[in-house]
Each structure stands twice: as C-alpha cells, then as structure tokens.
Amino acid sequence: MALGMPLALRGDPFAQIEDLYERIDQLIESAFGGPMEGMWAPLADLTETDEAFVADIDLPGVKRDDIDVEMSGRELVVTAEIKEKETAGRLHRRMRRTGRFEHRILLPGEVNPEQVSATLSEGVLTVTVPKVEKARPHHVEVKAT
Known part of the structure; x- marks a missing residue:
C-alpha cells in the first residue's frame, strides 16, 4: 500500500475504486474546464440495403416523447434526452x-426525406431512410443467345 493513501482506503478495495473514479472525474473537469455531464453520444450502427439506409441507435431508458428525428438534406439528426430519476436514498x-444529446449522420447517397x-423498440431507435428511386440499384437480367 502507498503510504500517502488515506488510512480509510488502505484495506478497502471498493473505497480505492471509488477514489479512482473521483480522481478521474477531477482530471476530466480540469482538462475540459468543467463537469462533462450531459455530453455524450449513443452507440449507433448505419447499414445500407438496396432500398434504404437504416440507423440503429441505442437509447435505453429514453421515452418516445423525448426523441426528435429530423432530416436536413442527406443529414439525419436525432436529438433526445435521458432524464435523471428521483432517488429515495x-x-x-x-x-x-443523463442529459441531452444530438447525434448527426451524413448519409452517403440520395434519399427521400418525406418517407423516413x-x-x-426495446431501447433501440431504428430510423429507416429510403433511397430515391434513381439511386437504387437496378437488376439487369442476362439473357442467353
């Protein structure tokens, strides 16, 4: 054990972990000029099918009414808020x-924003953005001669 460590932390591994979390928070606050609460981005996947782009965004605990989805040209913008729960103890x-976030995805092709x-479902927001008809691949049948 380090001699400089407070006596209360020397034998308690959980107290040591808690102390480490507090030190990391202090380091982040000093590096960025304040607490980082509310600054986060959800995990997301973007897939492409022949017909559409599909964004799956993890939003556990977010209520449907707290989510906003907008299209601006080829940019998909999702904003939401996870509100803090009241604690009894x-x-x-x-x-x-917790807090608000804004997630922006620039789609790599022409889309139909009116059909988004x-x-x-189960904490995952799925946004389907159809491609415009001319951007969809067209299958050409090969004929034998």
Whole structure:
C-alpha cells in the first residue's frame, strides 16, 4: 500500500475504486474546464440495403416523447434526452448517462426525406431512410443467345 493513501482506503478495495473514479472525474473537469455531464453520444450502427439506409441507435431508458428525428438534406439528426430519476436514498455513484444529446449522420447517397420512418423498440431507435428511386440499384437480367 502507498503510504500517502488515506488510512480509510488502505484495506478497502471498493473505497480505492471509488477514489479512482473521483480522481478521474477531477482530471476530466480540469482538462475540459468543467463537469462533462450531459455530453455524450449513443452507440449507433448505419447499414445500407438496396432500398434504404437504416440507423440503429441505442437509447435505453429514453421515452418516445423525448426523441426528435429530423432530416436536413442527406443529414439525419436525432436529438433526445435521458432524464435523471428521483432517488429515495443517498446516491453513491452515478454511472448512467443523463442529459441531452444530438447525434448527426451524413448519409452517403440520395434519399427521400418525406418517407423516413422511425420506431423505438426495446431501447433501440431504428430510423429507416429510403433511397430515391434513381439511386437504387437496378437488376439487369442476362439473357442467353
């Protein structure tokens, strides 16, 4: 054990981990000039089919009414907020993300913004952005002569 460590932390590994979290938070705050609460981005995947681009965005705990989906040209913009829950007791550690975020995805092809659909199921927002007809691949049948 380090001699400079407070006596209360020397034998308790959980207290040592908590101390480490607090030191990391202090380091981040000093590097960025303040707490980083509310600054986060959800995990997301973007896939492409022949007909559309599909974005799957992880939003566990987000209510449907707290999500906004917009199209601006080829850019998909998703904003949402995870609100803090009221706690009855004393909070020891907050690891869940809370606050607002904005997630932007520039789609790599021409799209039809009037036909965009979005569904929220089991904490995953799926946004389907159809391609315009002329951007879809056209299958050409090869004939034998």
